[in-house]
Amino acid sequence: MSTLTYRYRLKDATSGTHLRQRAGAINDVWNYCNAVSLLALRRAKTFLTAYALHKLTAGTSKDLRLSADTMQQVCTEYVTRRTPCKKSKLKWRSRTRSLGWIPCKAAYIRLHGDTVTYCGHRFRLWLSRPIAGVVKTGSFSQDAQGRWDVNVQCEGADAAEPVGTLDLGMDLGLTYQLTCSDGVQYARANLTRKHAAALAMAQRAHKKQRVKAMYARIAHVRQDGAHQVMTAIARRAKLIVIGDVSSTKLAKTSLTTSTYDASWGIVRHQLHYKAIRLAGVCVDGNEKFSTVTGSDCGARSGPSGLGGLEVRKWCCAVCGVSHERDVNAARNILRTGRGTPIKGIPVL
Ligand SMILES: [Zn+2]
Known part of the structure; x- marks a missing residue:
């Protein structure tokens, strides 16, 4: 089994506003993780784990209009990025400096034909090729021109016999x-x-x-x-x-x-x-x-x-x-x- 990521461009011009708001909330979560980790390092000389950050951010997802798993994924991603570079803090995220990014699990996104539903909002996409395999996880990402894509990670079956000789x-x-x-x-x-x-x-x-x-x-x-x-x-x-x-x-x-x-x-x-x-x-x-x-x-x-x-x-x-x-x-x-x-x- 191998994992393949499919990327589709979102159609709606209006969907950008909705996604930008969510991406802004994610920037807030990221910056909170950054700040609280820095504080923990200065006071207790310890690096906060992803589990500790999950506990600290628990219960805020409703106010930020994000799903709980998205919050957890942001915390986990923060720790994953910080661990190898061993820095006291990472770069702060902001709307002008960072491209929008919204991670989500397969259970929270639903794909029906050329539409994808996330947190009760429906987005239309250009279905350039059919999805093959089981959807494992997904994310929304913004490019430098402000356009949004939905990325769907799927696990698909590989060829049983070598195709080439x-x-x-x-x-x-x-x-x-x-x-x-x-x-x-x-x-x-x-x-x-x-x-x-x-x-x-x-x-x-x-x-x-x-x-x-x-x-x-x-x-x-x-x-x-x-x-x-x-x-x-x-x-x-x-x-x-x-x-x-x-x-x-x-x-x-x-x-x-x-x-x-x-x-x-x-x-x-x-x-x-x-x-x-x-x-x-x-x-x-x-x-x-x-x-x-x-x-x-x-x-x-x-x-x-x-x-x-x-x-x-x-x-x-x-x-x-x-x-x-x-x-x-x-x-x-x-x-x-x-x-x-x-x-x-x-x-x-
Ligand atoms: Zn020779």
């Missing part, structure tokens, strides 16, 4: 977003460059809403493109090995926009969960020496260093086999992920 290694790149070990390459759209002139014009004219809409459009196209490509890959493969390259350092160089357009984080996340749903396996492989190592003989005779970046094709000096740079790297990554040597070459 191939073992595929994946090399993440900038020119080509993905190169598979079987030679298939997936290019990416140059979205940021495409919209750069229009974005700059909107920014110079201080058109905040226009800028937000354009960024939302870029993010949406990026996400949609990734969904289509990753689904196609997950359908072909029973084993996917993806390179463990990190975009954090690269995003700080002059290649920032290309790095964001390549969206390696989205690629990795989607491949992992799509593989599980289709009864496949997705693991991380070691990128180290994947470019310089020949995938046939294992000799490290490939192009290396800054000077070798432009070399797209090369011939192995040891065995004489011609290699396409990215495909060769993908094959080496597949080898490390499988954990089995090819032609007697030990795993890197």
Whole structure:
């Protein structure tokens, strides 16, 4: 069983007012948790638990017009966020600084066709795809443009047998977003460059809403493109090995926009969960020496260093086999992920 979150945009323009009021009440609960936790830390030198916060906020849900489980979830989420960072307090929530968020359990939201009912209020939604699986939990969330979505987390059945038959290694790149070990390459759209002139014009004219809409459009196209490509890959493969390259350092160089357009984080996340749903396996492989190592003989005779970046094709000096740079790297990554040597070459 795997969990999948469906997100639907709410239709009604008027529903925003209703949800904003609830989100405001949630901000109050959050800020109360923040304040009382800080007080407990200063006076008693102790971090309040979620259970303690539940008890402190009990009985206020009716006045705040929230369901009791929403109050509990806000307290639990507060503790979950605070625990790993070990700070005395988190950021205060406010209507201007924080996007609206209303968590709720499955028992408190009812879905009928293209409507969702929460706390006695009915919201209409764009049912872009049917919900498959058992609804476990849900939430309402606001985006930067002030629009509201309902998110429904469902537990669905996975495929019993692997849908794909191939073992595929994946090399993440900038020119080509993905190169598979079987030679298939997936290019990416140059979205940021495409919209750069229009974005700059909107920014110079201080058109905040226009800028937000354009960024939302870029993010949406990026996400949609990734969904289509990753689904196609997950359908072909029973084993996917993806390179463990990190975009954090690269995003700080002059290649920032290309790095964001390549969206390696989205690629990795989607491949992992799509593989599980289709009864496949997705693991991380070691990128180290994947470019310089020949995938046939294992000799490290490939192009290396800054000077070798432009070399797209090369011939192995040891065995004489011609290699396409990215495909060769993908094959080496597949080898490390499988954990089995090819032609007697030990795993890197
Ligand atoms: Zn070779």
